[in-house]
Amino acid sequence: xxxxxxxxxxxxxxxxxxxxxxxxxxxxxxxxxxxxxxxxxxxxxxxxxxxxxxxxxxxxxxxxxxxxxxxxxxxxxxxxxxxxxxxxxxxxxxxxxxxxxxxxxxxxxxxxxxxxxxxxxxxxxxxxxxxxxxxxxxxxxxxxxxxxxxxxxxxxxxxxxxxxxxxxxxxxxxxxxxxxxxxxxxxxxxxxxxxxxxxxxxxxxxxxxxxxxxxxxxxxxxxxxxxxxxxxxxxxxxxxxxxxxxxxxxxxxxxxxxxxxxxxxxxxxxxxxxxxxx
Amino acid sequence: xxxxxxxxxxxxxxxxxxxxxxxxxxxxxxxxxxxxxxxxxxxxxxxxxxxxxxxxxxxxxxxxxxxxxxxxxxxxxxxxxxxxxxxxxxxxxxxxxxxxxxxxxxxxxxxxxxxxxxxxxxxxxxxxxxxxxxxxxxxxxxxxxxxxxxxxxxxxxxxxxxxxxxxxxxxxxxxxxxxxxxxxxxxxxxxxxxxxxxxxxxxxxxxxxxxxxxxxxxxxxxxxxxxxxxxxxxxxxxxxxxxxxxxxxxxxxxxxxxxxxxxxxxxxxxxxxxxxxx
Numbered sequence: 001x002x003x004x005x006x007x008x009x010x011x012x013x014x015x016x017x018x019x020x021x022x023x024x025x026x027x028x029x030x031x032x033x034x035x036x037x038x039x040x041x042x043x044x045x046x047x048x049x050x051x052x053x054x055x056x057x058x059x060x061x062x063x064x065x066x067x068x069x070x071x072x073x074x075x076x077x078x079x080x081x082x083x084x085x086x087x088x089x090x091x092x093x094x095x096x097x098x099x100x101x102x103x104x105x106x107x108x109x110x111x112x113x114x115x116x117x118x119x120x121x122x123x124x125x126x127x128x129x130x131x132x133x134x135x136x137x138x139x140x141x142x143x144x145x146x147x148x149x150x151x152x153x154x155x156x157x158x159x160x161x162x163x164x165x166x167x168x169x170x171x172x173x174x175x176x177x178x179x180x181x182x183x184x185x186x187x188x189x190x191x192x193x194x195x196x197x198x199x200x201x202x203x204x205x206x207x208x209x210x211x212x213x214x215x216x217x218x219x220x221x222x223x224x225x226x227x228x229x230x231x232x233x234x235x236x237x238x239x240x241x242x243x244x245x246x247x248x249x250x251x252x253x254x255x256x257x258x259x260x261x262x263x264x265x266x267x268x269x270x271x272x273x274x275x276x277x278x
Numbered sequence: 279x280x281x282x283x284x285x286x287x288x289x290x291x292x293x294x295x296x297x298x299x300x301x302x303x304x305x306x307x308x309x310x311x312x313x314x315x316x317x318x319x320x321x322x323x324x325x326x327x328x329x330x331x332x333x334x335x336x337x338x339x340x341x342x343x344x345x346x347x348x349x350x351x352x353x354x355x356x357x358x359x360x361x362x363x364x365x366x367x368x369x370x371x372x373x374x375x376x377x378x379x380x381x382x383x384x385x386x387x388x389x390x391x392x393x394x395x396x397x398x399x400x401x402x403x404x405x406x407x408x409x410x411x412x413x414x415x416x417x418x419x420x421x422x423x424x425x426x427x428x429x430x431x432x433x434x435x436x437x438x439x440x441x442x443x444x445x446x447x448x449x450x451x452x453x454x455x456x457x458x459x460x461x462x463x464x465x466x467x468x469x470x471x472x473x474x475x476x477x478x479x480x481x482x483x484x485x486x487x488x489x490x491x492x493x494x495x496x497x498x499x500x501x502x503x504x505x506x507x508x509x510x511x512x513x514x515x516x517x518x519x520x521x522x523x524x525x526x527x528x529x530x531x532x533x534x535x536x537x538x539x540x541x542x543x544x545x546x547x548x549x550x551x552x553x554x555x556x
Contacts, residue, residue, distance in 0.1 A: 215530055222521040236526065237515035243500040245530030248514065252493055252523030 012072035025122035026085035033062035033080035046141035046276035053148030074273035105153030143167035143272035155203035167275035169217035175235035207238035216246030221254030290350035303400035304363040311340035311358035324419035324554035331426030352551035383431030386468040421445035421550035433481035445553035447495035453513035485516035494524030499532025
């Protein structure tokens with residue numbers, strides 16, 4: 001697979017790049033950001049996947065999450081994929097929370113979404129392979145995190161593929177989409193009306209049914225303007241009922257913005273680095 | 279009120295004392311441990327209340343929790359009260375979890391417990407006054423924590439008197455006693471069969487109804503042999519549903535012992551110190 005370099009900037013001794021490629025999963029061009037720390041002796045480095053939330057592209061977290069300083073410090077790469085396919089021929093909806101910018105990290109089975117909205121496959125299979133071929137990352141040392149819709153993606157992907165991801169965390173995840181207006185509409189559109197198919201994409205249900213074999217870190221802001229849609233209490237209940245190792249933190253006064261994400265990014269990167277190098 | 283010194287030992291530059299006094303609340307002699315850090319310039323120091331669990335006296339945490347090093351470091355006092363009245367005339371039960379060593383931090387309204395089992399009043403009112411008169415502690419800077427039954431006590435007391443306690447945390451608290459075999463029997467014995475009276479002594483219910491105006495820290499071991507009696511999931515759900523600032527941590531592999539408590543004592547003392555000096 002070929003990779004086009006859109007831009008590369010020096011950042012904390014490493015390189016913040018943006019790359020474009022033709023995706024087989026989505027049938028479109030896809031763009032992602034990748035920060036590579038300064039490489040020592042040609043070794044491959046662990047990589048943290050950061051999945052973004054509704055309306056975001058690869059660009060939001062790359063510029064606003066301030067993750068690079070901590071990744072440079074700890075010596076891990078971080079990758080910022082897009083949140084959906086893009087382009088003229090790609091199905092969309094007028095709502096900000098369906099279609100472009102709102103792929104929800106599922107493989108759509110329903111038209112008109114099915115041809116391009118294959119974000120689960122793209123994130124879990126295609127992009128790791130592409131990145132592994134083109135950069136010195138260690139695919140045996142991958143962690144995953146994300147914000148809001150991306151926190152949902154990170155948790156569901158990690159619990160489904162615990163052998164691929166050694167560590168998982170989330171910022172204000174959509175924690176129970178099968179019972180939320182951030183979820184029901186989208187899962188019905190992408191996966192069909194039969195809600196049995198939605199269960200594999202609800203982190204509270206996955207936490208109940210299987211959990212994650214290692215510790216999990218969740219941060220949520222107590223003043224999050226979308227908190228009733230996120231339903232953190234359902235995930236917290238499932239986590240503690242399962243005796244799932246990890247931490248659920250309700251951070252006082254923080255909202256849903258990147259000011260929240262940035263405030264705890266250091267904690268999360270260190271959390272992952274500790275486990276990816278362990 | 280007069281205070282008898284049972285013992286005093288040098289510890290981390292301060293003094294670990296054990297003191298005995300006649301309690302008006304319980305009508306018995308009561309013994310407590312108090313660690314005072316090295317005093318600088320005759321200032322009063324903040325104090326952390328540590329409430330112990332079933333079967334404990336003032337002595338268990340004092341010798342096994344390894345709190346003194348952190349209290350010395352941060353410059354706060356820590357006090358270890360007993361868990362029940364003691365003595366020949368005091369009602370008891372053959373079970374380890376009712377009567378002596380099992381006061382549950384309530385004021386009993388039922389015979390035969392009523393005359394002596396007034397542990398709530400003792401902890402919240404009588405002992406702070408006594409300690410304030412006899413030691414250089416700052417009653418305006420009190421935090422409270424505890425283990426198991428003592429975690430239950432710490433949480434219920436702090437949520438009932440948030441103006442008296444600036445900070446609260448708990449280790450493996452009995453989190454929902456009105457629905458647990460660690461709770462139903464004892465609350466019925468001490469407070470009567472009408473479960474309406476129990477609600478004020480259930481931290482999950484208090485969390486639902488009022489919460490705590492500042493952050494809360496809860497640690498629970500995932501391999502706790504008593505975890506089904508503790509019901510952490512109920513408290514976690516209530517905490518996140520309320521958007522209660524704080525952290526609920528499920529610590530992987532830890533059990534219910536003081537090896538667990540000791541492992542996270544540093545975190546808790548620092549947590550309290552940060553808030554008591556803030």
